[in-house]
Amino acid sequence: MDITDDNPGEKPRAFSSRPGLKKNIIMGVLTLVIVVVVFAYLLPKFASYHDVFDTLKQLNFGQVVILIAASLLNLALAWTVNQASLPGLKNRQAAQLLLSQNLIASTLPLGGAWSVGLGYPIIHSYGFGVSDYSLMLSISMIWNSLAKFAMPAVALLFLLITGHQTLTMLTIALVGLGLLVVSIALICLALWKRSMALRLGNAAGRAVSWFGKFFKKEPVTHWGESLSRFRDEIVNVTGHRWAILSLLATLYQISMFWVFLLTLRFSGVADSGKYAVSWVVIFGVFAFARLVTAVPVTSGAIGIAEASFTGMLIAAGAPRPEAVAGVLLFRALTWFMPIPIGLPVYFQWLWKQRKKKEFPPE
Numbered sequence: 001m002d003i004t005d006d007n008p009g010e011k012p013r014a015f016s017s018r019p020g021l022k023k024n025i026i027m028g029v030l031t032l033v034i035v036v037v038v039f040a041y042l043l044p045k046f047a048s049y050h051d052v053f054d055t056l057k058q059l060n061f062g063q064v065v066i067l068i069a070a071s072l073l074n075l076a077l078a079w080t081v082n083q084a085s086l087p088g089l090k091n092r093q094a095a096q097l098l099l100s101q102n103l104i105a106s107t108l109p110l111g112g113a114w115s116v117g118l119g120y121p122i123i124h125s126y127g128f129g130v131s132d133y134s135l136m137l138s139i140s141m142i143w144n145s146l147a148k149f150a151m152p153a154v155a156l157l158f159l160l161i162t163g164h165q166t167l168t169m170l171t172i173a174l175v176g177l178g179l180l181v182v183s184i185a186l187i188c189l190a191l192w193k194r195s196m197a198l199r200l201g202n203a204a205g206r207a208v209s210w211f212g213k214f215f216k217k218e219p220v221t222h223w224g225e226s227l228s229r230f231r232d233e234i235v236n237v238t239g240h241r242w243a244i245l246s247l248l249a250t251l252y253q254i255s256m257f258w259v260f261l262l263t264l265r266f267s268g269v270a271d272s273g274k275y276a277v278s279w280v281v282i283f284g285v286f287a288f289a290r291l292v293t294a295v296p297v298t299s300g301a302i303g304i305a306e307a308s309f310t311g312m313l314i315a316a317g318a319p320r321p322e323a324v325a326g327v328l329l330f331r332a333l334t335w336f337m338p339i340p341i342g343l344p345v346y347f348q349w350l351w352k353q354r355k356k357k358e359f360p361p362e
Contacts, residue, residue: 027109027298034303042307043324046314051321055267056329063266070262071333074255075099075341081144081248084241086128086136093126096345103342106300106335125353135233139245146183147249148294151287153177158280175291194228201227257286260309260330267326268319275319285312300335 043049076095083094100122101115108114116137123133156177189196202224209219238245261282269277289308293301306327313323 024109031109031298031302034298038303038307043310046310047321047324052325052328055321055325058268059266067259067262067266067329067333068337070255070259071337074252074259074334075338077248077252077255081140081245081252082136084245084248085139085143085237086132087237087241089126089128089136096349097122099338099342100346100349102338103346106302106339108299111299112296121353122349125349131230131233134230135237138230139234139237142183143245143249144252145294147246147253148290149177149179149183151253152284152291155280155284155287159284162278162280179291194231197228197231198224201225256334257283259333260286260326263330263333264313264318264323264326267329268322269313269326275317275322277313277316277318281316282313285309285316288312302335305335306331 079094079098080091082098083089083091086094089097097119101119104118105111105115119137120130120133123136152175156174186200189200204227205219205221205223208223209217209221212219261279264277264282265271269275269282271278286309289305289312292308293305298304309327309330310324313327314320
């Protein structure tokens with residue numbers, strides 16, 4: 001891979017995606033407010049933490065092992081999507097990249113933007129350039145988003161077949177279906193012809209330039225050509241890998257739902273009895289809540305995810321202490337557990353880069 005991308009003799013460009021101090025402060029305060037409201041006020045309204053912890057104490061060793069194994073499988077599928085998006089990226093490298101980025105994205109205000117910036121020096125150390133990194137981000141985002149937007153439509157189909165649909169679920173499902181249709185249409189238009197990508201890029205550039213003139217920004221003139229070149233790269237990769245990308249993105253979403261279902265069942269949300277909630281309804285809650293948390297308002301959707309999952313489950317008839325316990329357990333496995341795993345992985349990469357500087361190759 002050509003590390004310097006377009007100009008072989010030029011020093012590699014930094015991949016800048018770092019939010020400013022003001023934005024960090026605003027998002028930090030917003031995150032703190034949301035966390036306090038959700039965990040100190042909202043969740044205790046559903047069930048006391050004493051009852052929740054009593055519910056979690058009933059988990060046995062075998063259930064804990066199953067949950068950890070399922071969560072690790074889900075985590076592995078996440079980095080295999082990135083690996084399939086960038087030819088030449090090794091499995092170990094994809095794991096290190098995703099775990100390091102997840103560490104930042106889940107802990108810092110505007111962590112998603114910081115994690116994108118962090119990914120460049122890591123991917124650069126593997127011998128890839130800016131265009132390679134952008135290609136991987138774009139392809140993995142497209143396929144993961146399509147799989148995420150498709151889940152509410154699938155959930156709606158299941159709910160209609162079983163007769164469990166409600167007006168709220170129907171509305172959210174239609175929103176997801178609309179996003180899926182619009183996303184597919186825009187992607188197909190951009191990838192259909194190079195001339196179409198050129199026109200879309202130029203149109204987007206003109207729109208941005210119109211807004212930018214109010215802030216005394218320079219007009220955007222290169223988006224059309226950039227998008228058309230980028231379209232050629234995406235077509236080149238996805239033309240051979242669209243099947244494996246679709247499979248891995250789908251398996252990733254399914255594996256996360258499997259973790260969600262297991263945490264609820266092990267926490268006491270049964271599929272029979274007075275407070276029974278079928279797996280179809282749980283799948284609908286999962287798909288709709290994932291759609292609500294698609295916009296990264298807080299780091300790792302902390303607070304918003306817990307409120308969305310819990311509120312929808314209780315509205316669907318789940319017992320309150322068990323629902324809160326299951327959601328907190330699910331978030332502990334899918335949001336918190338990767339953080340301590342990513343910490344030594346990231347510091348191992350930092351240590352390796354420092355050793356390279358101390359002992360440069362001949």
